[in-house]
Amino acid sequence: MESMIYLDHAASSPLRPEVWQAMAEVVGTADFNAASMHACGRGAQEILERARSDIAEAVGAARGEVFFTAGGTASDNVAILGFARRRLAEKPLLVTAAIEHKAVLEAARQATREGADLEVLPVDEHGQVEPASLDAILESAAGRPTLVSIMWANNEVGTIQAIPELVEIAHRRGALFHSDAVQGFGKLDMRRDTAPVDMLTATAHKLGGPVGIGVLVCRRGTGLEPLVFGGTQERGVWPGTQNPVGAVGFARAVQLCVAERTSHIPHFVAMRDSLAARFLEEIPGLVIHAGGAAQRLPNLLSVGIPACDQATLLVALDMAGVAVSSGSACSSGTASGSHVLNAMGIGNEEDYSVVRLSFGPSTSDEEVRIAGDAVISAVASARTAFAN
Ligand SMILES: Cc1ncc(COP(=O)(O)O)c(C=O)c1O
Structure with a gap:
């Protein structure tokens, strides 16, 4: 690991x-x-x-x-x-x-x-x-x-x-x-x-x-x-x-968490927001979940990708050595199985994929950059899989 x-x-x-x-x-x-x-x-x-x-x-x-x-x-x-x-x-x-x-x-x-x-x-x-x-x-x-x-x-x-x-x-x-x-x-x-x-x-x-x-x-x-x-x-x-x-x-x-809050939170926000901006630029149709909420967790970014096969996406990310999730670890692994997204009126389509990336104290800018590359290329292959 x-x-x-x-x-x-x-x-x-x-x-x-x-x-x-x-x-x-x-x-x-x-x-x-x-x-x-x-x-x-x-x-x-x-x-x-x-x-x-x-x-x-x-x-x-x-x-x-x-x-x-x-x-x-x-x-x-x-x-x-x-x-x-x-x-x-x-x-x-x-x-x-x-x-x-x-x-x-x-x-x-x-x-x-x-x-x-x-x-x-x-x-x-x-x-x-x-x-x-x-x-x-x-x-x-x-x-x-x-x-x-x-x-x-x-x-x-x-x-x-x-x-x-x-x-x-x-x-x-x-x-x-x-x-x-x-x-x-x-x-x-x-x-x-x-x-x-x-x-x-x-x-x-x-x-x-x-x-x-x-x-x-x-x-x-x-x-x-x-x-x-x-x-x-x-x-x-x-x-x-x-x-x-x-x-x-x-x-x-x-x-530790309380003592580090003032230094970690701005770092989390910077990583979250730069990754979101990059995804929006490079993945057509991508949706930032809760992007318009008054406040969001600083260390969590959840995105939705239409016309994309969820299973292919997650397998590709795992093979690239990036551990992320499709939402809750307890939900079924598909966006349409998420009661949270359903309640928000999002992701009811079978081909709507979700990636949740969440950071911790050890997460570095470099890791986030590499993970960003991996998501972008995994989405490209998962979309090809979906189109076929
Ligand atoms: C919001 C929320 N509540 C409750 C739980 C359950 O906590 P635990 O895993 O300690 O039982 C989780 C964990 O996934 C959670 O994210």
Whole structure:
């Protein structure tokens, strides 16, 4: 894999050496059961709590409001199903958006099978939720326990939602607000004083931390029903033996991301925008997804190419040593299978191909240039394949 140009950080961003080192440094002191009463257990717990404080600090929350889970999917499920199940007798309402990750959409659909109601807000052609549409739905739902769940930034096209405005509307209408912040965590300012969300989901592996650990940051008094049952770890929100070594890795990844934000973000934006400009010039008919959104993730570029065979394109890029994706790692691999693009009214044609390139801290200008060449030549062969 050494020789690959890896531009798929939105799927998973490889473990950073500094994270690896921070984790290695606590092996021998943190790799015990943090619930054990003996000194080894207490040592592990101390390290776990320090990591929890570091993550809390990144969003301006209290340490006790950070719950470690198994990742983004687990946190989204706990937030949505945990909220709904606690209030089933009052017929809760869930409001979400059509471009959410499946971890939110499927959890919300499960909640409807259990008795909750669900409203899915449409988005415009850039993937943006219209704040007035949220306001209208919440006005008609007055008096019911309601949770709004709208992602901070989209994983397929990068659209950033107007979270502060949406949170203000939800709170004014008496609803709680959850945001799946997986893609923007560490990169965007998510401090509570900017956007006072009630619950926030993040996962370590999107920012160079280990796979299999995430957090749900949850305001005190939110009231969640547990989804899994066992011990009292994570105050019952996510019971089971905790992962202090993973938590140290997550905390280190967040600290690095926050510290590097001012230097990395302008670099990401420059790489993203120069690549987009080059594609527009050299690939006839190419579409920049979410190009007109008020804000987009700095490290993600998603493009659509009509009259182009998706499979040929991705195989050609793989053979050229460039790792990119066709959208979400979890979707079917075709544009017409993307619920996000469908919601934006894009890419319904069978021959519409998508390439998502996403950068990480190690991405260089040279890699982006080579990847750009590879995409341009892969599109040429995939278009020939389509024409034949
Ligand atoms: C926006 C978003 N939410 C949730 C998830 C799921 O996170 P995890 O892989 O940690 O379960 C992902 C990962 O693909 C994501 O991009």
